[in-house]
Amino acid sequence: MKGSIIEALKNGDSQTLKKIYLENKEPFMNFAKKYNLSNETLVDIYQDAIVALRENAMQGNLDTLKSEISTYLFGIGKYMIYNYYKKSNKERLTADISSHFNTNDLTEKEFIFEPIQLSIEQRLLKERFSDLGDKCKEILTLFYYRGFSLDEILEHLDYSSKNVLKSQKSRCLKTLKDLINNA
Amino acid sequence: MSKEELIEKYFKETLSETERAQFNTYLNEDESFKKEFEFISNLQETIVQKEREETKALLQSFEQSVKQRNWKKWLVAASIVLLLGLGYSLFFLKPSPDQLFASNFEPYANVIQPVVRGLNESDLKTKAFVAYENKEYELAETYFSQIYTKDKEPYSLFYLANTELAMGNISEGKRLLNNYLELPIDSLTEKANWYLALAHLKGGEIEDAQRRLRKIIQEDGYQSKQAKLILKKLN
Numbered sequence: 001m002k003g004s005i006i007e008a009l010k011n012g013d014s015q016t017l018k019k020i021y022l023e024n025k026e027p028f029m030n031f032a033k034k035y036n037l038s039n040e041t042l043v044d045i046y047q048d049a050i051v052a053l054r055e056n057a058m059q060g061n062l063d064t065l066k067s068e069i070s071t072y073l074f075g076i077g078k079y080m081i082y083n084y085y086k087k088s089n090k091e092r093l094t095a096d097i098s099s100h101f102n103t104n105d106l107t108e109k110e111f112i113f114e115p116i117q118l119s120i121e122q123r124l125l126k127e128r129f130s131d132l133g134d135k136c137k138e139i140l141t142l143f144y145y146r147g148f149s150l151d152e153i154l155e156h157l158d159y160s161s162k163n164v165l166k167s168q169k170s171r172c173l174k175t176l177k178d179l180i181n182n183a
Numbered sequence: 184m185s186k187e188e189l190i191e192k193y194f195k196e197t198l199s200e201t202e203r204a205q206f207n208t209y210l211n212e213d214e215s216f217k218k219e220f221e222f223i224s225n226l227q228e229t230i231v232q233k234e235r236e237e238t239k240a241l242l243q244s245f246e247q248s249v250k251q252r253n254w255k256k257w258l259v260a261a262s263i264v265l266l267l268g269l270g271y272s273l274f275f276l277k278p279s280p281d282q283l284f285a286s287n288f289e290p291y292a293n294v295i296q297p298v299v300r301g302l303n304e305s306d307l308k309t310k311a312f313v314a315y316e317n318k319e320y321e322l323a324e325t326y327f328s329q330i331y332t333k334d335k336e337p338y339s340l341f342y343l344a345n346t347e348l349a350m351g352n353i354s355e356g357k358r359l360l361n362n363y364l365e366l367p368i369d370s371l372t373e374k375a376n377w378y379l380a381l382a383h384l385k386g387g388e389i390e391d392a393q394r395r396l397r398k399i400i401q402e403d404g405y406q407s408k409q410a411k412l413i414l415k416k417l418n
Contacts, residue, residue, distance in 0.1 A: 017238075018245050047242045051235050116232045119225075126229045144227040145234050147195065170187075177222070 009057035049077040128179040136172035284385035290345045357382045373404035
């Protein structure tokens, strides 16, 4: 059951994502009430936690998950709330709520999900990336986001040989570089 | 091992000790290696960020769909409440005296002069009732007035009053009915009570109407059942 949910998440199944999102939303909001944040902020944090859950599933970090998915999700959410307090410099409040956090929980690798601030260079890259063909986007996403090896991509995308795939990937990178340089 | 492979292994975290040393050397000494590494590093972060943004947008659309569904639920609920309310008011809300008049007033039937068409239409009485039955009230008004001034026939006063009410001349109708009720009692007297009660309703004189209706009920007169119903609705 849990395994099949994680598998569906890995495959980017949006129905599964929706189900997890909707099923855990109310419980999460109730659980997070005690942290005294606005509803809007909590929904935002909850969404970020779901994004992190999906990302961790996709990158294979949940393959050996021992706890329930919801427990894991709440753990991420809790960590994010803690981070939110830290970042908004609400020190007094942080002190108040720090009793709610067992900091040992927070150092687990899979919880680490630092927001990325794209540099100007990266923003240009992002824009050009969208101009790539679907095949290229897929290969590069599988490789750099999902962390697939070439062998795994080969299986996933039905390429005739690893060499074909390898040269396809190199062409994609070259096209992307050309797109950026010609911008 | 190619430089490209070294960079890939770095991101897959599969560099061996010697490969890591090699990787670091290149990074410090080889400008094009460093450039390539930075490019791939930027690309990876960009793709991660793109995936996150797209996922977040997807989640927001879930949120939106829930809101819409809730909104639709509320709309349906509100519609039902509205319909129930409307039904309730149609069934139970007090009708206005005006509505009571409209739903009860029907000019009293011709019980005086049986009209046989084409036979004796020339005399005034027949002309008056033909016009009355045909709802040509202005014509009927003229004929009944003529009959009343000429012969002082009580029936002509009663039917003239009905004609006036039918035309919406309520105060004139009331005046005529009151005149009629001062005449000696005949078969039309109890009907006149009923029409006067209706005229009071239409005129907004609720207490007069109630008094008249109670009288009808008390005497068990014409339309006394209906009078009870109206009285109930007025309270």
